[in-house]
Amino acid sequence: MSAPAVASTSPSTALADAAREIVEVGRFLSVRNFVPATSGNFSRRLDARTAAVTRSGVDKGELTEADVWALDIHAPPPPGSSAETHLHLHLYRDRPHVQAVLHTHSMVSALLSNLRKAEGELRLSDFELLKALGDNKTHEATVSIPIFPNDQDVPRLAARASELLAQRPECVAYLIAGHGLYTWGRSMAEARRHTVALEHLLTYELETMKVRR
Numbered sequence: 001m002s003a004p005a006v007a008s009t010s011p012s013t014a015l016a017d018a019a020r021e022i023v024e025v026g027r028f029l030s031v032r033n034f035v036p037a038t039s040g041n042f043s044r045r046l047d048a049r050t051a052a053v054t055r056s057g058v059d060k061g062e063l064t065e066a067d068v069w070a071l072d073i074h075a076p077p078p079p080g081s082s083a084e085t086h087l088h089l090h091l092y093r094d095r096p097h098v099q100a101v102l103h104t105h106s107m108v109s110a111l112l113s114n115l116r117k118a119e120g121e122l123r124l125s126d127f128e129l130l131k132a133l134g135d136n137k138t139h140e141a142t143v144s145i146p147i148f149p150n151d152q153d154v155p156r157l158a159a160r161a162s163e164l165l166a167q168r169p170e171c172v173a174y175l176i177a178g179h180g181l182y183t184w185g186r187s188m189a190e191a192r193r194h195t196v197a198l199e200h201l202l203t204y205e206l207e208t209m210k211v212r213r
């Protein structure tokens, strides 16, 4: 029998597709040393109420599709899901256009966010690579990346991020001091582009601080 001309995406197909994308992005970020040990977590929207999120405690470069769980974005995260699930779910609730969220723990994101945490933000300007963030069209833009204090109370940290980001609709990323980077996108490709661009932009900033000492 031939396939129907228009195939609707069943929930199980959507989860399988999202899991494949997440496994692939995990390998991509792991080989670049952005998710050492078992750090980092990733997610992908499935529909208006559901997102696929990585489970806790696995090496994110060695994920299998079974390590990606479909979660209700309005419900408390189940035991065993990522310890930072709240930080993903509030973005899906607050921003209907968000399709993917990536959290990394690179060396530069942990170091620079600690060095600059007193400022509460990192202001980036005059770099061509700023055009890889959101809809920026010029190096002359100034992009502010909020820096939150690290907090083991993740629901509290998620509430803080949600409150601040409500005032900053253009924002595509934030840092957690001494911890890492959260960024998101209107597709997995855009979230990945944001991660890679920000890793370079943070490195430019850290290297500039070194030569100015």
Ligand SMILES: CSC[C@@H](O)[C@@H](O)C(=O)COP(=O)(O)O
Pocket (backbone or CB within 6 Å): 037, 038, 039, 040, 041, 054, 055, 056, 057, 058, 081, 082, 083, 084, 103, 105
């Ligand atoms: C292994 S240290 C990193 C963790 O504490 C956490 O910050 C992290 O990014 C990964 O948590 P996880 O529960 O595996 O999603």
Ligand SMILES: [Zn+2]
Pocket (backbone or CB within 6 Å): 039, 040, 084, 103, 105, 179, 180
């Ligand atoms: Zn983390």
